[in-house]
Amino acid sequence: MASMEKTKPLYARSLLVPSVQGLAKDPNFTIPSRYIRTDQDQPLLSDNDHALCFPHQIPVIDFQKLLADESNGSDSELEKFHLACKDWGFFQLVNHGVSSSFLEKAKTEFQNIFKLPFEEKKKLWQTPEELEGFGQIFVVSEEQKLDWSDLFMLTTLPIHARKPLLFTKLSSTSRETLETYSMELQGLELSIMSQIEKALKLKDEEVRELFEGGNQAIRVNYYLPCPQPEKVIGLNPHSDAGGLTILLQVNDVEGIQVKKNGEWVTVKPLPNAFIVNIGDVLEIESNAEHC
Template sequence: METETEVQVNFGKSIIVPSVQELAKEPMSNIPPNYVRDDQDLSFLSSESSLPSVPVIDLERLVIEDSSNSELERLHSACKDWGFFQVVNHRVSTSLLEEFRTEIENFFRLPYEEKKKLWQQADNHEGFGQLFVVSEDQKLDWSDMFYVTTLPLNQRKNDLFEKLPPKLRNTLQAYSIEVKNLAMEILGHMAKSLKMDAEEMRELFSDGVQSMRMNYYPPCPEPDKAIGFTPHSDADALTILSQLTETEGLQIRKDGRWVPVKPLQNAFVVNIGDIMEVLVYSDLNTA
């Protein structure tokens, strides 16, 4: 599941697509043509054994005076050179993470008839479905997505939010606040690493919109022909990603190679989005 802290991004309209989770329940040996990704290079994972590892940032060390300088340098390098890092020892409680993951798993187990009540509408990208589908013959991801705006409250689509199962709705509310606090803390540390005022950095995004995307990847009979999530960059300021399991799947492109992210227990993966890249790091990378 991904949480995005962003200046408002317009996703536009997306064509309604079938549920891949329901499709995967049907007996099949070949996936439908729309899911065969001959438009992409599917040899993602490099065969090299000496691939670099995605940086890991210890948030506790960033607030300890005698170690913060070295950890700030690591954070700065991760943002500038990678655009990705994993963050550990954050303040989001383990119990909240476990509860939220359980509710998401239950959410995707809902009967299809219940999910249909939450499906995307023709004039709205929020709900179950996929984003950026603009034509009937477009290639599709082998995944289902649920997308919802969570903060601020005046941007939330209450008619959709109120249809969520009560336990998920309550947990999502608590989780969204905790992740917003985490995002603001990370932004403050990023500012310090750039010799900027932390409060000024946070104010840049204080009015930003937080949205959440939950992805489900069903088993695929032809995994060598499909893609769970089309390679992309995120248009937001920060994406904070939490995996329900520690199964490897996420890969990032570094120096022309695809590097797998080995998820750490209860860690978040943080992605520096396009907005932050343009506002802050583009000049550093061209200097």
């Protein structure tokens, strides 16, 4: 997952918590109470669930068609894109220009990060002062309920905002892949911003200028199988605070759900598509332009 933000996030620290991956290795494992989520809607787990039968799906945008509209004067894909951003805030992006072979390599590297031996992971663990590395974020109290997942997060752009000590502890292959992934997504992010400008009929680069040079972070989420999945939640329901979030799934598990008109809609991921989320900052900026 790559997230692009206008400014540096306000949050600066998170309480350290155990690794879910580590907990699950215990043969006598039972789910700790902090992970049992009676405070949320029950997860939707089967094809018979209402949300999985909900007739809608998040829109699919063909990026090459969107760029072609720009050259031939057509607005069919642009209108579809506009409605996806306005009515859903989510869409799947296909034919986006990032090669499938590279994405497969990136998926492998992201998975390998979580396959590191525990002693290697300890070198990449969060500290009380930082969010980056292995752990969880937004943990502000010892009583807070926790997600049934681990994450690895680091700032990738601008380069001067990176944590050099964290990057140097990664393997050379992981560093190279993260570097390429970061640059590929930066270009894609700015291209999407340009299309948002056209959809909103704004001046050229009016939105891009707000986000060029902004922060980009890559967050890799690892969701573990759970013996009692009905009791836990992989990631707490939320909206993303930044400008754009571009998500790449490593498999075709239908785990992401989007709330639309009070209904949870399960996303059926397409092969090597990006799932794009319009974040709070971009939504606020776009609304401000129309006030």
